Amino acid sequence: MFTTFFFLYLASYAQNQKMADSLKLTLPGIIEDSVSLSVLKKITLSETNPDEKIKYSLMLIELSEKRKDYYHLQYGYSALGIGYRLRGDLEKSLESLFASATIAEKYDLRTNLGEVYAEISNTFLRRDNDIVNAISFNNKAIDIFRATGDTQQLALTLLNTGYNYYENKEYDSAIIYYDEAKAIFIEIKLTIGIAYSIGNKALIKRELGDYKGAEADLREAIEILKPLGDTYGISDYLIHLGKIYVDQGLIDKAIAIYNESLKMARDIGLKEQMRDAYGKLAELYEAEGNYQQAMGYLRQYFLYKDSISDASTVKKLADIRTEFEVGQKQAEVDLLTAEKKTQRVVMISIAAFAFILFILAIVIYQYYQTKSRINKELEALNQTKDKFFSIISHDLRGPVSSFFGISRMIKFLVQSKETEQLLEIADDIDESVERLSTLLDNLLTWAMQQQGQFPNHPEKLHLADMAGELVNTLGTMAKGKKIDLSADVQSDLVLWADKNTTMTILRNLVNNALKFTPEGGQVTISAQRDKQMVKTGVSDTGVGIPKEKMDSLFRLQDKKSTYGTSGEKGLGLGLQLVHEFIEMNGGSIEVESETGKGTTFMVSLPLFVEK
Numbered sequence: 001m002f003t004t005f006f007f008l009y010l011a012s013y014a015q016n017q018k019m020a021d022s023l024k025l026t027l028p029g030i031i032e033d034s035v036s037l038s039v040l041k042k043i044t045l046s047e048t049n050p051d052e053k054i055k056y057s058l059m060l061i062e063l064s065e066k067r068k069d070y071y072h073l074q075y076g077y078s079a080l081g082i083g084y085r086l087r088g089d090l091e092k093s094l095e096s097l098f099a100s101a102t103i104a105e106k107y108d109l110r111t112n113l114g115e116v117y118a119e120i121s122n123t124f125l126r127r128d129n130d131i132v133n134a135i136s137f138n139n140k141a142i143d144i145f146r147a148t149g150d151t152q153q154l155a156l157t158l159l160n161t162g163y164n165y166y167e168n169k170e171y172d173s174a175i176i177y178y179d180e181a182k183a184i185f186i187e188i189k190l191t192i193g194i195a196y197s198i199g200n201k202a203l204i205k206r207e208l209g210d211y212k213g214a215e216a217d218l219r220e221a222i223e224i225l226k227p228l229g230d231t232y233g234i235s236d237y238l239i240h241l242g243k244i245y246v247d248q249g250l251i252d253k254a255i256a257i258y259n260e261s262l263k264m265a266r267d268i269g270l271k272e273q274m275r276d277a278y279g280k281l282a283e284l285y286e287a288e289g290n291y292q293q294a295m296g297y298l299r300q301y302f303l304y305k306d307s308i309s310d311a312s313t314v315k316k317l318a319d320i321r322t323e324f325e326v327g328q329k330q331a332e333v334d335l336l337t338a339e340k341k342t343q344r345v346v347m348i349s350i351a352a353f354a355f356i357l358f359i360l361a362i363v364i365y366q367y368y369q370t371k372s373r374i375n376k377e378l379e380a381l382n383q384t385k386d387k388f389f390s391i392i393s394h395d396l397r398g399p400v401s402s403f404f405g406i407s408r409m410i411k412f413l414v415q416s417k418e419t420e421q422l423l424e425i426a427d428d429i430d431e432s433v434e435r436l437s438t439l440l441d442n443l444l445t446w447a448m449q450q451q452g453q454f455p456n457h458p459e460k461l462h463l464a465d466m467a468g469e470l471v472n473t474l475g476t477m478a479k480g481k482k483i484d485l486s487a488d489v490q491s492d493l494v495l496w497a498d499k500n501t502t503m504t505i506l507r508n509l510v511n512n513a514l515k516f517t518p519e520g521g522q523v524t525i526s527a528q529r530d531k532q533m534v535k536t537g538v539s540d541t542g543v544g545i546p547k548e549k550m551d552s553l554f555r556l557q558d559k560k561s562t563y564g565t566s567g568e569k570g571l572g573l574g575l576q577l578v579h580e581f582i583e584m585n586g587g588s589i590e591v592e593s594e595t596g597k598g599t600t601f602m603v604s605l606p607l608f609v610e611k
Contacts, residue, residue, distance in 0.1 A: 017229040020046035024056075037063055037072045044079035048231050049268050053083035071112075074103040078116050085123050086232065088271030088304070093123050111153065114144030118157045125164065126272065135164045155184035155193055163200055171204050195224035199237050211244050218244070235264045235273040242280060255284055275304035456584055460608050461495040461502060463534060467525045470503075470510055483517050485510070487525040493534050494608040501581040502605065508574040509538040509601050516599070517542035533587070533604045544595040553591060554579035578603075 023043045030036045040060040047053040057080035064073035081096035097120045104113035121137035124130040138161040145154035162177030178201050185193030199221030205214035218241050225233045238261035245254035258280050265273035278301040285294035413421055467487035478485035495502065506525070513523040521541040528535055545553065554575050578601075582589050586606055593599035 017046065017048045020048070020052070033063060033067055037067065037069060041072060041075055041079075044076070044083075048229055050083050050086035051269060053086065054080060057083055070103055070107050071109065074100050074107070074109055074112055074116075076100075077103065078112070078119060081116075081119060081123070085119075085126065087269060088275075090123060090127050094120065097123060110144055111148050111150050114141040114148070114150070114157070115153055117141035117144070118153070118160060121157075121160060121164075125167070129167060131164050131168050135161065138164060151184050152188055152190060152193075155181045155188070155190070158184070159193065159196055159200065166200065166203060169207075171207065174204060175201065191224060192228055192230065195221045195228075196233065198224075199233070199240075203240060206240070206244055206247070211248055215241065215244050231264055231268055232270055232273070235261045235270055236276075238264070239273065239276050239280065246280075246284070251284055251288070255281065258284070271304050275301055278304065456498045456501065458496050458498055458585070458606075461497055461499055462491070463493045463495055463527050463536065464489040464491045466503060466506060467527070470506055470525065474507075474510055474514060477511075477514055478523065481514065481517070481521075482519045483514055484522045485514070485524075486522075489525065489527040489536075493527050493529060495534055496606045496608040497585040497587075498581075501584060505578050505581050505603060506536070506538070508578050509603070512574060513538055513540035513542065513599070516540065521598075529607060530604065532607050532609070534607050536603045536605065537600055538603075539598065539600040541598040544597055545591070545593040545599055546595055550591065550593070554589075 020043050023039050023046070027036065027039055027043070030039060037060065040056055040063065043056045044053055044060060047056060057076050060072060060076035061080065064070070064076055077096045077100035081093045081100060084090075084093035084096060097116055101113060101116045101120065103109070104116055117137045118141040121134045121141065124133035124137065138157055141157045142154065142161065145151075145157060158177045158181040162174045162181065165171075165174040165177065178197055182194060182197035185197060198217050202214045202217035202221065205211075205217065218237050222234050222237050222241075225237075238257050242254040242257040242261070245251070245257060258277050261273060262277035262281070264270075265277060278297045282294045282297035282301055285291075285297060409425055410422065413425070464487070467489045471485055471487050475485060510523060510525065517523055517540045523538070523540045526537045526539070579589060582603060582605070588604045590602040590604075591599065592602070
C-alpha cells in the first residue's frame with residue numbers, strides 16, 4: 001500500500017513565489033550585508049522551488065558565517081533542511097536541521113528552536129512514517145511555543161501533531177489538535193493555516209466513509225491554496241482527492257487527478273508527490289489489466305522511492321539524530337555543570353556575606369553591650385559620687401559645728417573665769433579631732449583606692465602581732481565605753497598580704513564593733529587556719545545588723561551616717577574599703593548577725609606558705 005504524508009512546515013505556510021521572484025531581482029543591487037541577509041531570508045521563506053530554495057539558503061549561510069550573524073546562520077540551515085526535504089534528500093535535510101537546532105540551543109534562540117523541532121518532526125515522518133520520533137519532536141516544539149507565547153508557531157505544530165495522530169489512526173486525538181489549531185489560525189487570520197486545517201480534517205472524513213464531505217473540504221482547501229502558489233500542498237491534496245474517487249469506483253476521475261498532481265510535482269521537482277502519483281497510477285492500470293503501462297509507472301515509483309529512502313540513508317539519518325541527541329545531552333550536562341558551579345559560587349558568596357553580617361552583628365552587639373555597661377557604670381559612679389558628697393557634707397558638719405560651739409564655750413568660760421570646765425571641753429575636742437581624723441583618713445584611703453593608686457605589696461604578716469597592736473591602739477576607746485576588747489590569735493598564723501590594707505581592714509572592723517556595742521559588751525579578735533587561707537573573726541555583742549541591710553552592707557548608701565550606741569557617727573566608707581581591700585588581697589568576707597545579739601565578720605586572707 002502506498003502512503004502519502006501531508007503536514008504544514010515552516011516554508012510552506014509563507015511561500016509566495018511572486019514575492020521570491022521580486023526579491024531576487026533586487027538582491028544584486030544591495031550593498032549593505034545586513035540588508036542582504038534580510039532579503040535572503042525572505043527569499044528562502046517564499047521560494048517554492050526546492051533547488052532555488054537550496055541555492056539561496058547556501059548563500060544565506062555563507063554571508064551569515066562571514067558576518068558572524070548566528071541568528072541568520074541558524075535560519076539558513078533550517079531553510080536548507082526544508083529545501084532538501086522538498087527535494088527528497090532526507091539525509092541532508094536532517095543533517096541541516098540538526099545543525100540549525102544546535103545553533104539555536106547554543107545562542108538560546110527559543111522560538112527558532114521550536115520551529116526547527118517541528119521541521120525535524122516533519123522529516124522523521126517522511127522517513128518510513130516514523131511517527132514516534134515525529135510526535136517526540138513535535139511535543140518539544142509545542143512546549144517551547146506555549147512557553148514563549150508564539151501562537152502562530154503553536155498552531156502550526158498542533159496541526160502537524162494532529163496529522164501524526166491521523167497517521168496512527170487515532171482520529172479523535174487528531175480532531176482535537178486540528179480544531180485547536182484552526183481556532184488559532186482564525187484568530188490570527190492566517191489563511192493558509194485555515195486551508196490546511198480544513199484539508200487535513202477532510203482526510204479523517206474519508207477514513208470514516210464521508211466521501212462527499214471529504215471531497216468538498218479538499219476542493220475548498222485547494223482553492224484557498226492556489227492564489228498562494230502552494231504547489232506542494234495542492235499536489236498532495238490532489239493525490240488524496242484521487243483516493244476518494246478510487247474508493248467510489250470513479251477510476252477515470254482518479255487517473256485524471258493523479259496525472260494532474262504528477263505534472264505539478266514534476267514541474268518543480270517534488271519527489272515525494274511524484275513517487276506517490278506514480279504508485280497510485282501503477283495500481284490503477286494494473287487493476288484495469290494494462291500491465292505494460294502499470295509496469296512503467298511502477299518502475300518510476302521504485303526509482304523515486306529508493307532515491308528518497310534506502311537502507312544507508314535510514315542508517316545515516318539515525319546516526320545524525322543520535323549525534324545530535326548526544327550533543328544535546330552533553331550540552332545539558334555542561335549547562336547543569338555550569339549552573340551547579342554558579343549555584344556553588346552564589347551559595348559560597350551568600351554564606352560569606354551572611355558570615356560577615358553575623359560577625360558584624362556580633363561586633364555591633366558587643367559594642368552596644370559594652371557601651372550600655374559603661375553607661376551603667378558611669379551612672380552608678382555618678383550616683384556614688386552624689387551619695388558620697390551627701391554623706392561627707394553631713395558628717396563633716398558635725399565635727400566642724402562642734403569646734404564652732406567649743407570655741408564659743410572656751411571664750412565664755414575664760415571670761416567668766418570658770419576654768420575647771422575647760423578639762424571637759426578638752427576631752428570633747430580630743431574626741432571631735434579623733435573622729436575628724438578617722439574620717440579624713442578613710443576619705444583619703446578610699447580616694448586613692450578608687451584611682452588605682454593605692455599600693456599593694458604582699459608580705460609576711462604575723463596576725464597575732466597585728467591583733468595585739470589593734471588592742472593597744474583602740475583600747476582607750478574600748479575603756480571609754482567599758483567594753484572588753486581582746487584578741488585570741490595563735491602566734492604561728494602568718495598571712496601573705498599587704499600590711500597597710502590588712503591593718504585598715506582589721507581597724508575598721510574593730511572600730512565598727514566598738515561603735516555598735518553598748519557599755520559592758522565584748523569585742524573579740526580571733527583566727528583559725530582554713531586550708532590555704534586564714535579566717536580572722538571580729539565578733540561583738542552589739543546591736544546587730546537588720547536583715548534588710550545585709551545585702552547592701554558593702555555598698556555606699558545615699559542615707560545619713562549610722563549612729564553608734566553612744567551617738568558616734570560613721571561615714572559608711574569603712575565597710576566599703578574593707579570589702580575592696582579584701583578583694584585586692586585575694587580574700588573574701590562573710591557576715592553573721594542577729595539583731596540585739598551581735599555581729600561576726602569573718603575575713604579570709606591567704607596563708608603564707610614557705611616555698
